[in-house]
Amino acid sequence: MARFPSGVVVLTSALPDGTPLGMTCSSLCSVSLSPPLLLVCIRSGSPTLEAIRARGAFAAHLLQEDAQSVSELFSSGAPDRFDRVRWTPEAATGVPHLLDGAHAVADCEVRQCDTMGDHVVVFAGVRQIRIGPEAPRPLVYGLQQYTGLPLRRGVPSP
Structure with missing residues (x-):
């Protein structure tokens, strides 16, 4: 899978005492548009996964090229x-929001967690x-290197 390029995301959450935790992730994808659902795959035993499960919420920061x-x-x-x-902590959930580096941030609430191999699908x-x-x-990250995805104006989405 190291040959498969994907967008780069930083997931953040906080433990019940407010301690912020976060990790870089490239395994995020859209599941449904209606209702809007996504999934992330996180290594079992990850401290960030512990915070996500405990708080029931996380933020997905979609990083821009200069981040x-x-x-x-x-x-x-x-x-x-x-x-x-x-x-800064997000007002409703206390989940940390990074103030720099993201071109979009999704505030998410956990619906279900399934263990698959050595990861948990959230x-x-x-x-x-x-x-x-x-x-x-x-x-974008792939082939063990970072790059920016070129944007072309006026090209319809697939």
Whole structure:
């Protein structure tokens, strides 16, 4: 699967005591438009998965091309990652929202979790989406490298 390029997402949540947790993820996909549902696959035993399950909510930050450093930070395991980025808790859920690097953020509530192999598939309803004012190039990862997805205006979506 390292040969399959995909968008880069940072998932964030918080433990019941408010401790923020987050991780880089490339296994996010849309499940349904009506109602809006998505899924993410997270390694069993992940501290971020623990927070997502405990809080029942998370934010999916779709990263833009210039946010490679954010992706690398949240995939590093650095315990001080939230000290090194600007963020704020979302009012309704307390889930951390990164203030830089995302071209869109989906606020999600957990609907179902299924264990598959060494991962947990988290199905979530999308409560709200925030889209940035500009349309930057999305960050893509594949073949062990980052790139931005070129945007072409006037081309219909598949």
